[in-house]
Amino acid sequence: MTRDEFLAALASEGFKEIVTVTREPNQSLDTHAHPFEAKALILAGELSIRAGEAEQRYQPGDVFHLPANESHAERYGPAGVTYLVGRK
Template sequence: MDRNAFTESLTKEGFPDAVVVTREANVEMDVHEHPFEARALILEGELSIRVDDEERAYRVGDVFHLPANKPHSERYGPNGVTYLVGRKQ
């Protein structure tokens, strides 16, 4: 998905303005959760998210969605990751 289409979809789904997040290469975050729903578009790099026993890799152009309060872990690729994310309570 391209950035404009993603931003339009966030607006239609009631997400406030999206922000760009950049994470360093080869970092792992242990299991945690967020008090908000998140939808994000990968702009650069790679991100892997593990929910329960399933891990999925996301690359440039991919979109991921996490419901609020969903326990998950994250792993950033060898070049880190930059993504555009909308968050709503």
């Protein structure tokens, strides 16, 4: 998915807060949850998200979606990760 397609999708789905997030290489965040729904497009690098027993890896062009209050852990690849995220 391109950046423009993603931004159009966010707008059509009611995501009003849009930010770019960059995380450092080979770092991680332990299990946590956000009080908002998040939908993100990976711009560069790599991100793995573990929710429950399942872990999914995301690379540039991939989109991930997390419902509000879903517990998950994050792990960033050797080049870190940058993603564009809509929150609501």
